[in-house]
Amino acid sequence: AKGFDVQAIRRDFPILSQEVNGKPLVYLDNGASAQKPQAVLDAMDRYYREMHSNVHRGAHTLGDRATTAFEGARETVRRFLNAGSTREIIWTRGTTEAINVVANGLAPRLKEGDEILVSHMEHHANIVPWQMIAERTGAKVIPIQVTPEGELDLDSFNSLLNERTRILALAHVSNVLGTVNPVAPLIEQAKKFGVLTLLDAAQAVPHFQPNMQELGCDFYTFSSHKLFGPTGIGVLYGRAELLEEMPPYQGGGEMIERVSFERTTWNVLPYKFEAGTPAIAEAVGLGAAIDYLNALDRPAMEAAEMALLERANELVPSVPGLKILGNAARKVPVLSFTLEGLHPSDLGTLLDQQGIAIRTGHHCAMPLMDFYGVPGTARASFAFYNTLDEVDQLFAGLQKIQRLFT
């Protein structure tokens, strides 16, 4: 075992060693966007210094270098997901666009009365695209209920799954609660009804490595910027047979085989879904982020993350009036909370004054806020580079704020 030296790891992330408001930065907003290791910055810099050109043009050496780097990153993603083929790895702008590509692509299969199952804990990115498609096709979007602990209500799932269900679209991990949903058995059940399945893995992949062969989902989506890579790029994994049948999302260059005014035909996978010049340096950066993660001792890293969550849970009672939303049996290190007598956004500002970055608001999950009867929460979301000391600082900060402002 390589073990896990968090101080050494922190040195790989230049942004972490700075002061904010006169205090050492404690970055606990990783669920919104994670920081980037030097290896990612270097890979993108080197790409622009030595390789940049447009891809897939093949006319000169730089074009070949750029194409090799770009397609190499696609292969890195394929291996990360254990997908069968790079034909199944589509670059998108992020999770949001990936889900929109799928919703748009499945629309021709939907008709009046068909049902799309989502859950009450989804991010808006996994609700609104389905609502837009439902509007176009006459299908209905139906939410699976959530328990007060913040887990999917399996009775609700079982009672809603039926012959009318066409699509099941679920968060692999909740961005608000950190709940890891038991997606594999749900997918298996859905398949008995011929239902197509999509997972929103934006909050899953930063914490554990998924396996497409084991999960059995039809579509899997995530964003690079939450996986320690750059913004502006993300991934749609889709089963090749389904991608073959789906209409393209956007038209333009790259995505065609032949264009004429009589008849235009589509390019092969994955290019059919990649109209226009792609985010080349960003793909290279994401590849470097995955290489960086692959070099870590993953079991040790996951154990270190669980230790952060345990420490946080131990400290919760030390702050009077602090309430945690959800308490799932299986979760990643994310805590959503309210503090009695203080608005979440004031809480965020007061913590920021102590150098502690968290997120406040509805977290793009308004239905879940409604379920818990709160307008918003404060959320601390941890990454493997956070330390137990930072957990202690968060709670020391909360204790101080509780004493002085409530």
Ligand code: PMP
């Ligand atoms: N789904 C979940 C669960 C998320 O947490 C987020 C990001 N907050 C998204 C989707 C959307 O990701 P992006 O904004 O990168 O497209």
